[in-house]
Every structure is written in structure tokens, then in C-alpha cells.
Amino acid sequence: MRITKATANLEAYTPGEQPKSKSVIKLNTNENPYPPSPKCAKVLKDFDLDKLRRYPDPVFMALREAIASINGAKVENVFVGNGSDEILTLAARAFVENDEMIASLDPSYSLYKTLAAIRDVKWVGSSVESAKIDIPDNASLFLWTNPNAPTGGFTSPKKISAFAKKFKGVVIVDEAYGDFAKENCMKLAIAPKNNNIIVMRTFSKSYSLAGLRVGYCVGPKDLIEALYKIKDSYNVDAIAQAVALAAIKDRAYHAKTVKKVVQTREAFVTELKKLGWDVLPSEANFVFARPKGMAAADLFDALRKRNIFVRYFPGPLTGDRLRITIGTLDEMYKLLLTLKKLKA
Numbered sequence: 001m002r003i004t005k006a007t008a009n010l011e012a013y014t015p016g017e018q019p020k021s022k023s024v025i026k027l028n029t030n031e032n033p034y035p036p037s038p039k040c041a042k043v044l045k046d047f048d049l050d051k052l053r054r055y056p057d058p059v060f061m062a063l064r065e066a067i068a069s070i071n072g073a074k075v076e077n078v079f080v081g082n083g084s085d086e087i088l089t090l091a092a093r094a095f096v097e098n099d100e101m102i103a104s105l106d107p108s109y110s111l112y113k114t115l116a117a118i119r120d121v122k123w124v125g126s127s128v129e130s131a132k133i134d135i136p137d138n139a140s141l142f143l144w145t146n147p148n149a150p151t152g153g154f155t156s157p158k159k160i161s162a163f164a165k166k167f168k169g170v171v172i173v174d175e176a177y178g179d180f181a182k183e184n185c186m187k188l189a190i191a192p193k194n195n196n197i198i199v200m201r202t203f204s205k206s207y208s209l210a211g212l213r214v215g216y217c218v219g220p221k222d223l224i225e226a227l228y229k230i231k232d233s234y235n236v237d238a239i240a241q242a243v244a245l246a247a248i249k250d251r252a253y254h255a256k257t258v259k260k261v262v263q264t265r266e267a268f269v270t271e272l273k274k275l276g277w278d279v280l281p282s283e284a285n286f287v288f289a290r291p292k293g294m295a296a297a298d299l300f301d302a303l304r305k306r307n308i309f310v311r312y313f314p315g316p317l318t319g320d321r322l323r324i325t326i327g328t329l330d331e332m333y334k335l336l337l338t339l340k341k342l343k344a
């Protein structure tokens with residue numbers, strides 16, 4: 001049996017822990033603490049099992065139409081993936097030659113680096129989030145997380161647009177957390193004059209559907225067509241298409257859920273600052289913050305022992321902070337009480 005060198009040497013991506021116990025306060029993978037829209041429950045309850053005998057719509061037309069309409073885009077400019085992670089995998093295949101590179105901010109979503117390794121191409125990171133970015137000439141795909149993870153920092157559409165004008169390859173603005181921010185880059189993706197900007201979104205965060213695996217992107221027709229050419233025939237299953245459609249149509253529920261998360265984030269940041277923590281400005285559903293009275297790694301362990309899961313990323317750029325997902329008000333209150341007890 002032969003395994004390619006790139007696969008054999010691969011340092012695989014490690015997703016955040018998914019503890020079995022329900023009593024855990026789980027603030028480690030940026031999931032939404034509120035349930036999906038009740039309209040999703042109804043779709044599942046009424047789902048005609050007979051539909052599963054047949055293959056699903058390979059081009060997810062009903063869902064695409066809804067996505068296009070909500071974003072002011074044309075159907076031909078919309079692609080849907082099995083989570084936005086699948087779109088990233090396809091983009092690494094469609095937009096990068098073997099001798100080119102994938103670039104992103106650094107720190108950022110660590111899967112990007114793994115995708116480059118799987119593709120057996122180099123990855124390069126820019127440590128400056130919003131200022132000048134120095135990228136080698138043979139970088140052909142820039143993955144710009146906005147708001148960024150794990151920092152929560154936001155870059156203005158104007159700045160991203162100026163960057164894309166100079167960049168020779170494709171820029172994917174990964175707006176996994178975009179719904180929690182004040183602004184987004186969708187207008188860049190649908191502007192006919194832009195030919196290299198794709199905006200990517202997911203149902204995993206603001207729609208509370210991480211388990212469903214649906215993400216989408218909007219961009220220039222030729223780039224979107226390239227993704228359709230290389231995708232698996234039936235990459236989004238029939239149930240996922242139906243549930244995602246119900247979720248995206250329920251605008252009022254989505255707005256209400258996003259508002260609750262954002263309000264809780266603001267209240268939590270205020271309290272953390274009162275404890276003397278250094279909190280980076282966040283436009284996402286998490287905060288990246290440095291404890292006052294304890295090393296981040298030690299606090300991570302201490303919280304874990306008390307059944308509170310947050311995320312710790314070791315390393316020089318991230319190792320002095322914890323990334324804490326915004327949960328319910330009650331969960332954040334319990335976390336704050338624990339932090340006070342630990343004198344963190």
C-alpha cells in the first residue's frame with residue numbers, strides 16, 4: 001500500500017474537543033448556544049422519507065435561489081458546499097497550481113495551513129492583520145478571515161478591496177463569523193467590476209447548524225463555475241438542503257439570535273475588562289483575551305477540570321490568550337463566577 005509523501009507527512013488538523021457529557025459548558029468551538037429556527041424542526045418532522053430514495057438536486061437550486069435573493073446576488077454566482085470547509089478544499093484545488101502558494105492572515109483559521117499541506121503546496125502567513133501585507137508573487141489564493149479567528153478582529157471592506165486589487169490570485173473572504181459583525185464584504189463579491197473576490201459564509205455559526213454541514217460562497221461567475229466543475233456530484237444531501245433553506249428564510253429568527261449573541265458578547269467583554277483581562281476587540285461570536293492573574297494554559301486546564309471548555313492555541317502569537325465562545329447569558333455568568341473564584 002502506498003501513501004503519498006504529503007499525506008504521510010501531514011500534520012492533520014485538530015478540531016476542537018466535542019465532550020460527550022451534556023453538563024459541560026462548551027465554549028470551545030464557536031457554536032451557537034441557541035437552537036436552530038423552529039422552521040428547521042418542522043422541515044425535519046415533515047420530511048418525506050420517500051425523497052431519500054432519489055439523489056438530491058446536484059445544484060441545490062431552491063437553496064441557491066434563497067441565498068442569491070438574500071444577498072442581492074444572481075443564482076449563477078452562488079455555490080453551496082458540505083460546510084464551508086468543503087469550499088476551502090475545492091478552492092485549494094481549483095485556484096492553486098502545484099508551484100503556487102496559499103496565503104492567509106496569521107494567526108488565523110489553522111485549517112488553511114493544513115489544506116496547503118494536503119495539496120502539497122506552501123502556505124505563507126501575514127502576521128499583520130490590518131496593515132501592510134507582504135505576500136510572495138506566487139501566492140494564488142488568499143484566505144482572509146473576516147472577522148478573523150481566533151482574534152475576532154475586523155478589517156474594513158475598503159481595505160480588503162484595495163488588497164484584492166493588487167493581489168494576482170483569488171481572495172476568499174471567509175465570513176464564517178460575518179453575521180456577528182457590523183459590516184461585511186458581500187458587496188465586493190457581487191460587484192461586476194471585481195473579478196477575484198469570493199465571499200464565503202456558513203450555516204454553522206449564526207444559524208446554529210454546525211451539525212448539518214452547509215456553507216456557501218458568492219463570487220464571479222467563472223470562479224463559481226470552476227467550483228461546480230470539480231465538486232462531488234451530490235455534495236449537499238437532501239435533508240441538509242431542505243433544513244438550510246428553512247433556516248435562511250426565517251430572517252426574523254436569525255436576526256434575533258444574532259442580536260442575543262452580540263449583546264451577550266458586549267456584556268461579557270465589559271465584565272472581563274473589570275477583572276483586568278486584556279480583551280481584543282471582537283466582531284465575532286467569541287473573544288480572544290489574556291487573563292490577568294494566571295497563565296492562559298493553566299487557566300485552560302483549571303476550567304476544563306471544572307467542566308468549562310474554552311480553546312487554547314499554544315504558540316508565540318496565541319499562547320498567552322484564551323478564545324472563549326459566547327454562550328448563553330447564564331453560561332457566561334457561570335464562567336465569570338469561576339474566573340473570580342480562580343482569581344484568573
Ligand SMILES: Cc1ncc(COP(=O)(O)O)c(C=O)c1O
Nearest residue numbers: 083084085109145176202204215
Ligand atoms: C474561519 C472559519 N472558516 C470556516 C469554518 C468552517 O465552517 P463550516 O462548519 O462551514 O465548515 C470555521 C469553523 O470553525 C471557521 O472558524
